[in-house]
Amino acid sequence: MDNSQFQLKNLNRRLVLNYIRKNRLATKAGLAAVTGLTFMAIQKIIAELESLELVRKDLPQTGGVGRNAITYRVNEKYGYSVGIHINSFRTTVALLDLNGSIVQRVYLEMEHLPPSQERFVADLVDAVEHVVEASAIERSKVLGVGIGVPGPVDSKEGLVLMPPNLKLLHYLPLKRILEQQLQLPVCVQKDTNAIALGEYWHGLGSRYDNLVYLDLDAGIGGGLVIDGKLHEGSEGGVAGEFGHMIMDVEGPLCNCGNRGCLEAIGSGLAILRAFSQELAGHPEHKLYLKRNSLGLQDVLEAAAASDLLVLHLLNKSAFYTGIAVRNLINLFNPQIIILGGILIKGYPRFFEIVKDVADSRKMKGSREQVILVSEPSDEMGIVGAGEIVADHFFEDVALRQR
Numbered sequence: 547m548d549n550s551q552f553q554l555k556n557l558n559r560r561l562v563l564n565y566i567r568k569n570r571l572a573t574k575a576g577l578a579a580v581t582g583l584t585f586m587a588i589q590k591i592i593a594e595l596e597s598l599e600l601v602r603k604d605l606p607q608t609g610g611v612g613r614n615a616i617t618y619r620v621n622e623k624y625g626y627s628v629g630i631h632i633n634s635f636r637t638t639v640a641l642l643d644l645n646g647s648i649v650q651r652v653y654l655e656m657e658h659l660p661p662s663q664e665r666f667v668a669d670l671v672d673a674v675e676h677v678v679e680a681s682a683i684e685r686s687k688v689l690g691v692g693i694g695v696p697g698p699v700d701s702k703e704g705l706v707l708m709p710p711n712l713k714l715l716h717y718l719p720l721k722r723i724l725e726q727q728l729q730l731p732v733c734v735q736k737d738t739n740a741i742a743l744g745e746y747w748h749g750l751g752s753r754y755d756n757l758v759y760l761d762l763d764a765g766i767g768g769g770l771v772i773d774g775k776l777h778e779g780s781e782g783g784v785a786g787e788f789g790h791m792i793m794d795v796e797g798p799l800c801n802c803g804n805r806g807c808l809e810a811i812g813s814g815l816a817i818l819r820a821f822s823q824e825l826a827g828h829p830e831h832k833l834y835l836k837r838n839s840l841g842l843q844d845v846l847e848a849a850a851a852s853d854l855l856v857l858h859l860l861n862k863s864a865f866y867t868g869i870a871v872r873n874l875i876n877l878f879n880p881q882i883i884i885l886g887g888i889l890i891k892g893y894p895r896f897f898e899i900v901k902d903v904a905d906s907r908k909m910k911g912s913r914e915q916v917i918l919v920s921e922p923s924d925e926m927g928i929v930g931a932g933e934i935v936a937d938h939f940f941e942d943v944a945l946r947q948r
């Protein structure tokens with residue numbers, strides 16, 4: 547076989563494998579129809595994937611008329627990944643199978659941050675060893691460790707840069723240190739990229755190829771999947787830094803050094819800051835005395851109690867987020883935009899406002915049909931972190947020259 551034949555074979559194998567992964571179940575006839583390959587070609591690829599034990603026959607579907615076609619699915623027990631989702635409140639470490647199902651998980655509470663980077667890394671290593679041991683699978687089946695950490699991140703070097711809310715981790719070379727200590731491959735991504743991957747393979751985006759994830763939390767970030775691939779941009783890229791879209795050139799100063807970024811206007815921390823300032827002029831307010839030590843939870847509780855000062859700030863944030871979503875739709879025309887994070891979870895009106903604002907600014911004559919949904923679950927951070935490993939693994943398998 548010459549090189550171009552090899553490449554074609556690899557490409558076909560990747561097509562088949564990705565289709566089975568994404569759709570969970572597939573028949574040979576179905577695969578032939580969606581890939582455009584012949585039934586014979588599909589048969590050969592499936593036989594090969596079965597002999598590698600990467601794909602297995604599923605239990606026959608019942609209820610249909612006549613003989614049921616055999617369906618295939620990924621052999622989820624072929625290997626496992628460790629997913630780590632680092633967050634300033636709580637870090638989760640989990641063992642996942644190749645379907646993204648969580649087998650074991652432990653939490654590291656972050657309120658009392660360990661005193662040093664060494665201690666934090668040691669805690670992570672212990673947690674990884676613990677989830678592997680507790681699951682009673684062979685360590686040789688662990689394919690690697692995927693980590694989602696607050697950005698910015700140098701994903702190539704696996705280096706945490708300067709997450710504003712997690713000073714302990716500044717310039718921590720997570721990949722290098724953990725690879726030494728665990729003797730496993732380690733991949734590091736910014737948390738919102740991991741969530742976007744989780745949504746793409748196993749979440750609300752699992753039926754689509756192009757998606758945007760927008761995270762509305764203490765900060766504002768996002769992730770972008772284009773044609774089934776995480777879009778990281780060029781070297782040192784800032785792709786997906788949706789929080790730093792400039793919404794008002796004369797707006798408030800942002801952590802990034804610019805003025806009027808979406809994050810400076812509408813993030814949880816921006817709302818918190820503005821709320822404290824407004825409270826200073828309202829000594830009758832019940833949170834007046836607490837105004838310099840408020841947390842995001844206080845903001846959301848005040849919203850639930852219909853506090854007008856807070857509602858105004860949250861609604862303003864949702865309005866600007868709606869404008870940002872409109873810009874994202876016009877830039878990327880994704881099939882789906884998923885909104886997540888504490889502002890979405892904690893204030894139900896937020897999503898409605900974003901949707902109304904984004905819809906009302908549709909381009910004249912546009913036929914776009916972008917689906918806008920909210921993700922109330924916290925699970926995708928950890929599922930997506932594991933998926934970083936699974937994604938690399940399947941890519942390697944598909945391209946391996948046999």
Ligand SMILES: [Zn+2]
Binds near residue numbers: 789800801803810
């Ligand atoms: Zn900014």
